[in-house]
């Protein structure tokens with residue numbers, strides 16, 4: 001019961017990030033395997049879900065330059081319009097910069113900072129807003 005309540009909290013703890021009109025919401029949940037997270041990406045542009053997107057999701061640790069080499073993964077479409085899934089195999093907990101590369105329908109790149117722990121991932125906030133580049 002507590003676990004499912006936590007999952008709900010994680011699902012709804014998503015924040016928008018803007019770049020060239022594309023808005024990305026990312027939520028990640030832990031898997032039974034340490035440091036592996038199942039992430040859902042929701043893409044919106046001009047208020048509409050972005051369908052047919054080609055997304056590559058990478059991750060790096062800003063506090064540990066050159067220390068990690070997480071292989072970027074291709075996100076796959078989910079059931080909902082504008083929804084995509086990717087499994088991230090991170091090497092440790094802590095703050096990661098998620099690098100979301102869009103190849104279609106527009107070319108774009110979003111960098112979103114999330115603090116990963118045993119419960120999932122929380123957006124890193126600066127001045128009350130999600131930290132992003």
Ligand SMILES: [Cu+2]
Nearest residue numbers: 061064067092
């Ligand atoms: Cu690290």
